[in-house]
Amino acid sequence: MSHIKTILVTGGAGFIGSNFILDWIAETGGKVINLDKLTYAGNLQNLASLENKPQYSFINGDINDHKLIEGLLTSHQPGAIVHFAAESHVDRSIHGPEDFIHTNVNGTFHLLEAARLYWTKLPGKQQTEFRFLHVSTDEVFGSLGPDDPPFTEATPYAPNSPYSASKAASDHLVRAYHHTYGLPVITTNCTNNYGPYQFPEKLIPLTILNALEGKSLPIYGDGRNVRDWLYVHDHCEALRIVLEKGRVGETYNIGGKCEKTNIEVVKIVCAILDELKSESNHAPHASLIKFVKDRPGHDHRYAMNIHKIEHELGWTPKESFDTGLHKTVEWYLGNLDWVEGISTGAYKKWVDTNYKDRAAL
Numbered sequence: 001m002s003h004i005k006t007i008l009v010t011g012g013a014g015f016i017g018s019n020f021i022l023d024w025i026a027e028t029g030g031k032v033i034n035l036d037k038l039t040y041a042g043n044l045q046n047l048a049s050l051e052n053k054p055q056y057s058f059i060n061g062d063i064n065d066h067k068l069i070e071g072l073l074t075s076h077q078p079g080a081i082v083h084f085a086a087e088s089h090v091d092r093s094i095h096g097p098e099d100f101i102h103t104n105v106n107g108t109f110h111l112l113e114a115a116r117l118y119w120t121k122l123p124g125k126q127q128t129e130f131r132f133l134h135v136s137t138d139e140v141f142g143s144l145g146p147d148d149p150p151f152t153e154a155t156p157y158a159p160n161s162p163y164s165a166s167k168a169a170s171d172h173l174v175r176a177y178h179h180t181y182g183l184p185v186i187t188t189n190c191t192n193n194y195g196p197y198q199f200p201e202k203l204i205p206l207t208i209l210n211a212l213e214g215k216s217l218p219i220y221g222d223g224r225n226v227r228d229w230l231y232v233h234d235h236c237e238a239l240r241i242v243l244e245k246g247r248v249g250e251t252y253n254i255g256g257k258c259e260k261t262n263i264e265v266v267k268i269v270c271a272i273l274d275e276l277k278s279e280s281n282h283a284p285h286a287s288l289i290k291f292v293k294d295r296p297g298h299d300h301r302y303a304m305n306i307h308k309i310e311h312e313l314g315w316t317p318k319e320s321f322d323t324g325l326h327k328t329v330e331w332y333l334g335n336l337d338w339v340e341g342i343s344t345g346a347y348k349k350w351v352d353t354n355y356k357d358r359a360a361l
């Protein structure tokens with residue numbers, strides 16, 4: 001149970017946002033206002049179980065719409081804003097960076113402005129307890145070599161893609177609104193999430209769905225780039241704890257303590273599919289792996305030191321990669337109608353844009 005009765009969530013129809021809202025309502029029973037522009041990545045199907053629930057309302061809108069946000073804040077009086085809304089895919093940011101600046105930089109600015117005006121007028125206790133939680137990424141810290149120590153909260157920013165640069169800019173704006181105006185912000189920087197409802201432009205759902213259809217499993221470069229993987233429900237729990245106990249003005253690293261090369265990840269997914277779909281003509285699924293042209297500027301390795309959140313707030317990841325991936329593959333197998341719903345013409349066009357110039361190596 002949280003002391004916060006109502007939250008405004010941005011980007012709640014996306015992958016992490018929708019998992020967060022489902023868990024928040026289940027865990028706290030609190031009220032959620034979900035503001036989402038419903039880009040290609042937003043899907044109200046994720047939240048179908050909440051339709052008609054009195055605790056939940058959805059607003060179709062843009063975080064750049066200052067007036068809309070001011071109106072929502074005034075009428076719903078949330079105790080916190082949880083800011084997920086973003087353009088989130090590195091490859092898309094390489095093909096078209098402009099939307100990333102519009103949403104991640106300008107949008108965060110407009111949201112902060114509206115939050116500041118609202119927060120300034122709140123009465124004493126409400127003002128003290130208000131939180132602006134900004135959900136960010138490990139990618140702002142740049143890329144690690146194989147033997148470098150993991151990123152800490154004090155690692156200097158060195159973003160390498162238009163996506164991570166736009167997230168870094170948003171992190172700086174959030175920091176400045178605390179330093180200059182005293183807005184009670186907290187920023188979290190998290191590693192790669194996986195789990196239910198993830199759009200299949202990202203490595204794990206792409207691998208699952210391509211393998212089921214017998215399509216090739218594209219691995220950029222030599223497949224030895226390393227990511228740290230966190231089950232999405234563990235991330236959502238960390239965010240609830242940060243909202244409850246995190247210190248204002250601080251940043252917290254969140255991660256899964258689970259570094260894997262991309263080739264390892266894809267092979268584990270294939271092994272799970274071999275087990276769950278042993279009758280498939282496409283088994284062994286690892287035979288579908290194809291090494292393709294690398295992502296430009298591909299960061300070699302991300303890893304997070306999560307000592308601060310573990311020791312200060314008492315959060316640690318619970319799900320193992322093995323159990324989390326099993327649950328994830330099972331979720332996709334059990335929700336093929338959800339997959340059908342998102343595999344629109346627009347998704348097929350993206351697959352063509354991203355993979356057409358990536359001949360097998």
Ligand code: NAD
Binds near residue numbers: 011061064102136
């Ligand atoms: P996502 O792409 O699945 O969802 C983003 C959501 O934001 C979508 O519902 C979309 O419609 C909405 N949105 C986009 N532009 C908007 C705008 N201008 N106004 C209102 N809504 C808008 O993203 P995700 O993977 O759920 O990531 C959520 C947040 O977490 C992002 O800020 C991302 O940078 C961060 N993050 C993601 C990961 C990850 O592994 N997915 C890891 C660390 C941090």
Ligand code: DAU
Binds near residue numbers: 138139219
């Ligand atoms: O690290 C956190 C970040 O994780 C988040 O901030 C981003 O929002 C999220 O999209 C994710 O970024 P990545 O670029 O790491 O995720 P993606 O799933 O696109 O790629 C994971 C790794 O797999 C990366 O090294 C690129 C590689 N890859 C990806 C795709 C789509 C492939 O080898 N083949 C592919 O087809």
